[in-house]
Amino acid sequence: MQFHLNGFEPGDPEIFDPAERYPASGAKGPVPAEVDVLIVGCGPAGLTLAAQLSALPDVTCCIVEQKPGRMLLGQADGIACRTMEMFHAFGFSERVLKEACWINETTFWKADDANPQNIVRSGRVQDVEDGLSEFPHVVLNQARVHDFYLDLMRRSATKLEPHYSRRVTAIQPPRDGDVRVTVTLEHDGQTETVRARYVVGCDGARSTVRTSIGRELRGDSANHAWGVMDVLAVTDFPDIRCKALIQSAHEGSVLVIPREGDYLVRLYIELGQLESGERVAKRNITIEDLIAKARRILSPYALDVKQIPWWSVYEIGQRLTDKFDDVPADECATRLPRIFIAGDACHTHSPKAGQGMNVSMQDAFNLGWKLASVLRGRCSPELLHSYSAERRAVAGELIDFDREWAALLASTHGPDPAKTQSYFIRSGRYTAGTATHYGPSLITGESAHQNLAKGFVIGERFHSERVIRLADAKPVHLGHAVKADGRFRILAFFGSGDNAAIHRLCDFLGESPSSPIRRYTRGGADIDAVIDLRAIFQQAHHALAIERMPLLLLPRKGRYALYDYDKMFCPDPNSDIFETRGIDRERGCVVIVRPDQYVAHVLPLDAYQPLASYFDAFMLEPPQT
Amino acid sequence: MQFHLNGFEPGDPEIFDPAERYPASGAKGPVPAEVDVLIVGCGPAGLTLAAQLSALPDVTCCIVEQKPGRMLLGQADGIACRTMEMFHAFGFSERVLKEACWINETTFWKADDANPQNIVRSGRVQDVEDGLSEFPHVVLNQARVHDFYLDLMRRSATKLEPHYSRRVTAIQPPRDGDVRVTVTLEHDGQTETVRARYVVGCDGARSTVRTSIGRELRGDSANHAWGVMDVLAVTDFPDIRCKALIQSAHEGSVLVIPREGDYLVRLYIELGQLESGERVAKRNITIEDLIAKARRILSPYALDVKQIPWWSVYEIGQRLTDKFDDVPADECATRLPRIFIAGDACHTHSPKAGQGMNVSMQDAFNLGWKLASVLRGRCSPELLHSYSAERRAVAGELIDFDREWAALLASTHGPDPAKTQSYFIRSGRYTAGTATHYGPSLITGESAHQNLAKGFVIGERFHSERVIRLADAKPVHLGHAVKADGRFRILAFFGSGDNAAIHRLCDFLGESPSSPIRRYTRGGADIDAVIDLRAIFQQAHHALAIERMPLLLLPRKGRYALYDYDKMFCPDPNSDIFETRGIDRERGCVVIVRPDQYVAHVLPLDAYQPLASYFDAFMLEPPQT
Secondary structure, X not given: OOOOOOOOOOOOOOOOOHHHOOOOOOOOOOOOOEEXXXXXXXXXXXXXXXXXXXXXXXXXXXXXXXXXXXXXXXXXXXXXXXXXXXXXXXXXXXXXXXXXXXEOEEEEEEEOOOOOOOEEEEEEEXXXXXXXXXXXXXXXXXXXXXXXXXXXXXXXXXXOOOEOOOEEEEEEOOOOOOOOEEEEEEEOOEEEEEEEEEEEEOOOOOOHHHHXXXXXXXXXXXXXXXXXXXXXXXXXXXXXXXXXXXXOOOOOEEEEEXXXXXXXXXXXXXXXXXXXXXXXXXXXXXXXXXXXXXXXXXXXXXXXXXXXXXXXXXXXXXXXXXXXXXXXXXXXXXXXXXXXXXXHHOEEOOOOOOOXXXXXXXXXXXXXXXXXXXXXXXXXXXXXXXXXXXXXXXXXXXXXXXXXXXXHHHOOOOOOHHHXXXXXXXXXXXXXXXXXOOOOEOOEOOOOOHHHEOOOOOOOEOOOOEEEEOOOOXXXXXXXXXXXXXXXXXXXXXOXXXXXXXXXXXXXXXXXXXXHHHHHOOOOOXXXXXXXXXXXXXXXXXXXXXXXXXXXXXXXXXXXXXXXXXXXXXXXXXXXXXXXXXEOOOOEEEEEEXXXXXXXXXXXXXXXXXXXXXXXXXXXXXXXX | OOOOOOOOOOOOOOOOOHHHOOOOOOOOOOOOOEEEEEEEXXXXXXXXXXXXXXXXXXXXXXXXXXXXXXXXXXXXXXXXXXXXXXXXXXXXXXXXHHHOEEEOEEEEEEEOOOOOOOEEEEEEEEOOOOOOOOOOEEEOOHHHHHHHHXXXXXXXXXXXXXXXXXXXXXXXXXXXXXXXXXXXXXXXXXXXXEEEEEEEEOOOOOOHHHHHOOOOOEEOOOOEEEEEEEEEEEEOOOOOOOEEEEEOOOOOEEEEEEOOOXXXXXXXXXXXXXXXXXXXXXXXXXHHHXXXXXXXXXXXXXXXXXEEEEEEEEEEOOEEOOOOEOXXXXXXXXXXXXXXXXXXHOEEOOOOOOOHHHHHHHHHHHHHHHHHHHHOOOEOHHHHHHHXXXXXXXXXXXXXHHHHHHHHHHOOOOOOHHHHHHHHHHOHHHHXXXXXXXXXXXXXXXXXXXXXXXXXXXXXXXXXXXXXXOOOOXXXXXXXXXXXXXXXXXXXXXXXXXXXXXXXXXXXXXXXXXXHHHHHOOOOOOOOOOEEEEEEOOOXXXXXXHHHOOHHHOOEEOOOOEEOOOOEEEEEOOEOHHHHOOEOOOOEEEEEEOOOOEEEEEEOOOOHHHHHHHHXXXXXXXXXX
């Protein structure tokens, strides 16, 4: 898709009239007096969480935002492969794929040895290694990501709309056995109050919610200045449509990020060291300064800037808070969290690795299913401790990564293009968002049986692979079975050694009183409502007879008790999942996948008791009806 | 996507509330007094045409429909690969891919030799051969196709909405040198009049527009009765999610068509011979009769029907009109067409090959760019004769195909599953919509140089292939450069024998007074506004320097004269277009692609004069400004 040719216009580029490119957004009327979850902040983290909860008719949610309406022009733009996988779970990845700029190749530029005032290309790297994800790395204005979430919320069961123009003025934890936090909001000079079981602060680096729980961002002083500008420009720099890292001899660095619509481009421009405690805003840097600096770095290439939809200057630092909820570390055994923070409220860093929006959304994706499961009575509230534990560790890695990456780019000690390129390649899986690894916990198993499925690493995101659906020979991605619907998946890969294993497993899961599917699914609900069983066979689909499969794999669902034919899969002969994911062909295995697409456990096919124990540790039986 | 589990609901299944699944549709107020094009009928043909024209701010268009509002439940459902390619040109293929049912495999069932009252599977066939199209064969309710077009129209430059509840009562051709047809409409008991330069009747088998030009559908008497039902049902028939052709020993045939949402299925049920002149409606066949018949044919499998969103009975015949416009065959040299017909107004046949909606939309896709080009002064009106010439021939083939296919399925002379399967395979390219071949004409060249690109057959649709975009290494489909925007494409494939060929061709196209790009593009317009040049090189993208390319391949466009980086491509090493499409590696070639994605010509790279002559035959120079 091509757009923004005649100037940046916000909203949906497929709508011809700029005045109609975004619908009105925002709830009318006051905020509700009581909700299950109050989300503070309509950024990527807040909207990821709101979108998840909005799908649940039995969970009440309110999302408030200080700004008066939807974002039209955002600052973040990088969307990692892992985030695209999550967008697929939410159901709008195809819209992002269509509209975003794909980052296919990253190139590296250094000073020309013969003419050091000029830059020359020193290397090219495929941006994402083959097979790392079924999705590319893309770039799209954060405002459009907001739009997709707002659209999803509006279409959802609860038709959730943000309450704009709300500023949090006070947060009062529950008192005297109460279970609700009381949040006071200021709206057009009036005061509103919401009482919420849980409050989540997605309110950015200056988070009021974070402050209310006595936490702060700590980290390096910010002593390096950068400028950033989104421009429509004419240049003969040949890699202007690639991600390009340019390190000049003496003028500093430029990072080129091509943007959606084939014309727009973002340039990050190094402005140099700051004095200790100095703020770059004080330097009165103008857009003309930025352009002039970019030109000097890009020499001998010309840069003729035609339009500047957005620009800014900033200093970078890496800051992190110590815990993402309101429970002090030494009280976790005795107290349950009620107030959480996510995204920039927890961690801030430089924008140039394209990580910020991604990590923030993954924070919320991690928290969303946990909150929903607890509120719906499916899981014990101790589960909520795992949010801070898991995501604080990820944020720590992010800060470490960013510190090293920012130092390399800032070329404080003289640019080293070879080192930069080498670090970029080594960090590929990290920047793609696929390197996140949760350690063993209440919800993540030990790796005793990891050898049964070497490619489904326990604690890492489920690495999807193509398969063939048995019932209709449709080529699909197995990972796409994992929607953002709060359900666990049990993926049973059947070995070739024992043809009766499938029937025994289904007998256990379908009939045994200790089956987690039996125990944790409410009577009258569809059998896959809480835990969704899928089977993957080794045979080609022609070799299998659907009519001889256990009924648990052809469950009857809904008002008419219709068969669901979406539970059984066969390998795609062009990319056999047993081969590519290292699944033990003889023994097969069971892979448990969390609602946020992470591998929770790998177990032998006949490890019925360990399978049950995994769920028993944190799930609750529904009340008898 | 799974939906319709608890019963069929019309509209967008991604919207939770059924009451909000389709927006209001329809223009308010009276029809305009004068338009360039009046389209009669809001079916697939009418909407395809309207969607094309709605994108053009300089063409006025009105579409009227007898029914009071948008269709919620349609009868057609088959969407051929070729149609998906067209949907991509319109920009909504990804929505259809997501929502539709994919037909991956077709299975064949016959009477069991041992127990002739039972059926057994006799064969399986991959539904579409590998590599025939980048899109699958899918099935989706016609009403949803309408929705996508209506959405496109609403978002377009002209925000076109249908005028519903309009019945055509009279059509008066132009008189005394007038250029407008006068159409009288009845609306809520009132009379409205529209004067249109062109009128297109997309008003179905009982077309008023067809009658007004004195044409009629002629063909076989309809003497075979069928029933059809869309159902939610429980069955142990194992191929219920595949397209299945079932020919029982004595009870007749059933055709199973799985439908979108994973639960719905359509069954076509053979009801037997009719007396000469008999109408099936007179037999008072009930839905219970249909179900009972289907059960007998499906024996030994059970069929428990739970909901029936739609059912019907009909007799089939093949009928065709002799010409698709208002000019008698013997007056083509002296008269220009003003009134056209398309779709079911021209050809009717059985529904079971899934061709009807597809051929109708291709009729309109063929006509749309021609009407637009003439109205915009780009092409001479003689071009309009080619519509009837090209599409009447296609309709004739359709009728022939359908007659044979219907006879095979109807098993009038005893079922012959082997013959049915063999015919199905042989007809694969035809049913996929890719076999259409336009003969040489004003707009379709002779095949003297076909050997330069054996895989781009002159007169057939451009068979897309993956390529790598030079500027950013993005993997794209070359055919997806051809949008439904009325532009011609010149695709220049460069040979390895002469590296200067690219500069010479661009010199000619960019500078020569006889260059069609120079001649037919209005001064001040973007250089690719009428004819869009793209280049495909043989080298890998790493081996080419974008900065040394001719400026015609990096055109400057729009208000800011920005570079357009979307014009140059390299082979995808995994599927080299020079190899897969049989392009002469030494000599290269030029391929001209029509606005409706058909290959217009294949010429040597240096055949400048023949290239110019191709366009000179039907294009008009813009007025001097």
